[in-house]
Amino acid sequence: MKSYDLVIVGCGIVGSAAAFYASRKNKKVLIIEKNFCGFNSSGNAQGGLAPYIYDNAEMIKFHTEAMSLHSELRNELQNFSPTDPFYVKKPYVRVAVNEDEANNFKEFLSISSKEDCFWYGENEIKKVESKLINAMYGGIFTENYFEVDSFNLTNSLKDAAINMGSKLINFDFRKENLITHKVNGHIRFEGVSLDKEKIHAENIIISSGPWTKEMLDNLMTVNVMPLKGQILRASSKEDLNISVSWGKDYVTKKQDGLLWLGTTEEDVGFDDSPTSDGKKMILDAFKSMFSGFSDLHVEKQTACLRPSSPENVPIIRESESIKGLYVSTGAGRNGIKLGPVLGKRVVDLINTN
Ligand SMILES: Cc1cc2nc3c(=O)[nH]c(=O)nc-3n(C[C@H](O)[C@H](O)[C@H](O)COP(=O)(O)OP(=O)(O)OC[C@H]3O[C@@H](n4cnc5c(N)ncnc54)[C@H](O)[C@@H]3O)c2cc1C
Incomplete structure (x- = not known):
């Protein structure tokens, strides 16, 4: 059976950023995408990294971290991928x-x-x-x-992850593809079953944008x-x-x-x-x-x-009922700016759990 550290479902900016940051931590990553990388809003957004001008303290932290990650990506992404995200000031x-x-x-x-x-x-x-x-x-x-080319940034993160060893496959993922088992009274994620192939993995991130809620229906409440x-x-x-x-x-x-x-x-x-x-x-x-x-x-x-999501506050958390199952989504109008934070934070959460 093939084995991965991490499966990521959805290759928008959140999924591709998660793959990038996990690959940098030497994790073996499998990305599953139904259409193509940047298919939905991550490939069609205006790409503005507009200043946050409201007073929600949690969101101020998100936006500050976002600008710091974009600054790093602007300087370093070219070391990992030839695809130019076209950062313009x-x-x-x-x-x-x-x-x-x-x-x-x-x-x-x-x-x-x-x-x-x-x-x-x-x-x-x-x-x-x-x-x-x-x-x-x-x-x-x-x-x-700053503005970026959102399609190129999303694909650049994905290409960088692939250059570091991640794999991308085309598959319409459903919750029935999840494999779980019971340990010490808990249900734990164990892998995914794709067509006739079973793949073992330690953790899974669902970063399927607006489709996340339907995908996890009855398994986990995701208000997106x-x-x-x-x-x-x-x-x-x-x-x-x-x-x-x-x-x-x-x-x-x-x-x-x-x-x-x-x-x-x-x-x-x-x-x-x-x-x-x-x-x-x-x-x-x-x-x-x-x-x-x-x-x-x-x-x-x-x-x-x-x-x-309500108030456009991102949702980054582990499922209460299935250990090892994580979601990262809900950045609303600011997903290109906040995408790298959503990808990085969910990878960091997995590492601290
Ligand atoms: C008109 C418009 C303009 C915008 N402008 C800006 C802007 O200027 N600045 C900014 O910061 N943000 C902007 N945004 C917001 C930003 O585009 C989104 O918040 C962000 O792209 C969401 O990224 P995501 O990765 O969460 O989701 P998505 O981009 O939706 O990616 C989810 C991926 O999951 C895949 N998927 C879905 N179902 C399955 C399945 N069953 N199996 C496998 N894969 C699946 C999809 O194919 C898709 O590729 C804009 C959005 C819109 C609509």
């Missing part, structure tokens, strides 16, 4: 959409240690991007914002649901000097030379089809904020599903 403004939000943002800046974030009034914002016409409440500005988001990729001769977000929406110019405009938040189950309503909503939101771009032409529309 650019100016960014988070526009307040009303006075209450402006006051919250200002209060956040006064108590936080984010020295690289500043309050900009309407005129200062217009100086950095004159086409941004609807910034009357001001916003938070930083020069120190799909939240659809759509993005338009559009061409225009006009340039955009900064990356901008407001409310749930944003626009930025990406590596491919296109403006990426987002987004929607739709509770429509596992339906991930792009819609004309979604396109209209995104274009209307963009036009309400910017002048110009009269030649804007939508080249591509995508839709994918975020793994959304």
